[in-house]
Amino acid sequence: MRKQIITTALASMVAFSGITITGLDQPKAHAATVAQSNQAAVGAKANELISTAKGLMGQATYSTAVYKKTAPYKFSCATFLNFIFEKHGVDLATYNENYMMKQGTAVSKANLQKGDLVFFDSNRGDSEPADHVGMYIGDNKIIHMADSKQNIVISDLNSKAYYRDNYLTARRVLPSLMSASPATKGDKVVASAYSLMKSSQSSSLTNAAFVNRVFQNNGVQLGAANLNEQMKKGTYVSRSQLKKGDIVFFNGTKGSTKPTMAAIYAGDHRLVMKTSEGVISRVIFVDWYDQHYLTARRVITGQ
DSSP states (O other), X not given: OOOXXXXXXXXXXXXXXXXXXXXXXXXXXXXXXXXXXXXXXXXXXXXXXXXXXXXXXXXXXXXXXXXXXXXXXXXXXXXXXXXXXXXXXOOOOOSOHHHHTTSSEEOOGGGOOTTOEEEEOSXXXXXOSOSEEEEEEETTEEEEEOOTTTOEEEEETTSSHHHHHHEEEEEEOTTTTSOOSSOOHHHHHHHHHHHTXXXXXXXXXXXXXXXXXXXHTTTOOOOOXXXXXXXXXXXXOOGGGOOTTOEEEEESSTTXXXXXXXXXXXXXXEEEEEETTEEEEEETTSHHHHHHEEEEEEOOOOO
């Protein structure tokens, strides 16, 4: 069941229900470098995810209020997947299954492959598009954090009426959430942004300085001391045409043309930015980012 789980950084910007997160760390800094066209490599990544997921069976309990990333673990269905993907350098950037359902590409039930995200909705009449998510592991089975009685289990999609009747859709996020191989210019910019998540170098950086540092690390000198100057660099790009490495700007007041925050677009609706709580990643679907989106600029070419 979906429950919004947030960090203090996001809570300071968006009014969500309060919950507790313990042992929270950021996604691993290294970027996955699997070739987008290499199915064997994608399969290997999926097997890693499945192995980690199975290893957590009996080690975690169900919770929609607490995301605890150290033993004894506590997960919801969505935070469970966020955790195992994060462990293998694949950033979903969200704990919300409704947002996950917009990532990657749609895949039919007949064409599921290992690593696909499978969604269910037991109440088609409510406002929530989905209320459960699991990961496909092959042989018509998913692994998922089921509920407070079962915790992490492997279930056959035909084993119970719940899975048969409430199946909603599936999304393929491997390899779309990974870097290409060889990495594009945009991939390298994104990798630099992620590398600053756990770096002591980022602690003293402002939001604008973070953007400058990311591009400096890739041989691009923006020559812009603040967000207003950064927003004049490169060329305009529409929201529907965003690519990895683009700079996305947000205002603090709806309707304002003044930027108060910038983020590196990481592909597949993900953002990486510096806040008062450090370098974080989020999806652009979150209400605050959706409502305060201002514009975007492309400063790297030839991707």
